Amino acid sequence: MRRLIVSTFASLDGVIQAPGGPEEDPAGGFTLGGWMFNYCGEGMDFSASGFDGKDREVVLGRRTYEIFEAYWPYQPVDDPTARTLNAAKKYVASRTLTTLHWNNSTLLHGDVASAIIALKAQPGPDLQIIGSGNLIQTLQAASLIDEYNVWTFPLVLGRGKRLFGETAKPSALRLVRSQVSATGVVMSTYVTDGDIRPGSFVTAEPSEKELARRKKLANDRK
Template sequence: MRKIIVGAFVSLDGVMQAPGGPEEDPIGGFRFGGWVAPFFDEKMGESVGETFAKPFDLLLGRKTYDIFAAHWPYAAADDPIGPLFDRIDKFVATRNPAFAPTWQNSHVLGPDAVAAVRALKAGEGPDLLTQGSTEFLKALFENDLVDEIHVSIFPVILGKGKRLFADASFPRALTLISSKTSDTGVTMNQYARAGEVATGSFEFDTPTDAELERRRNLT
């Protein structure tokens, strides 16, 4: 059984669009592309290195795959991520049945990407790591396929933009397994599944007349 691990850089208000540069994803008039760069420091680099140090395959939506395929095969020779991403398997979700990737070790998930991911998850191999891929993540969250979330939260509010979670995300409790803070104020947190969502109450055992009236006014 393979784990699916979501890796994401997000703003304080949950936006994860175009972290790498102004031309990465300006869709929707997004004007803050490259918002991660001013906060990236040595501790963040160490955190990224730890993530990529363990065996993994990439699980990507088509737009993020295109961004990676146009960048990492051409990265500088001293950048270890380029050769790593070249070597590992990359599984791509796309709605285009004619799409034929040219980047080595790339595989199309097929017409039913969720079913294909379930099959990969149930099989043998390294963990499946997502990067970016906001549209594809919606399907993974809606179908309760995510085992861990590794999210770096940046001290910036971006307003509009593509977000990590959508309203249809499968309800799920999480447990914090690791947390670090960079010198620039980025919190790098790792969460794992922890069963169903637990609820409780701070209400009085016997509601007041005012509370009963408030509830009636909600309908």
């Protein structure tokens, strides 16, 4: 069974919209595109975290595909990321696109979760999602993502598309790797770790004051 791996950039408050430039995704009036630029530097291994899709097959949402299709085929042939992404086999989830012009790109038809389940069952390298926030949310809710590479940048954007929303499925993750760049970017890798296992720090019998507080909360929810 192939793994499905996510790699994405995020602000401290979880925004993933338009990290690469002002024109990347201005949807919703977002004006802070390009927020990751000034934090990139030595010691940040994009390939090791899957951002170039090296040795993997790439899965993209429609918006990210259109951004990549308009950029990577036009970069110098000696650019290692361009060379890797242009050569990689790519699967694109879209309800509106009918034709793909980027080399080695294939449309996923029908229900995207079912399509990914079928891909994971096929022999081959692991599957790599880059960006593609809406697709990540859909596949996370379907419990299909096995690993997350999340680079958290030290800034708060306040608005924009977020990595996870209210539709996210509650699930536990386990940190397997973490490194901090010289510019303060926390580069972390998580794997799925089953269901959330709640607990409580309260070990003694609750006080009358605590019981009254709980009763008030219950009444407020009615």
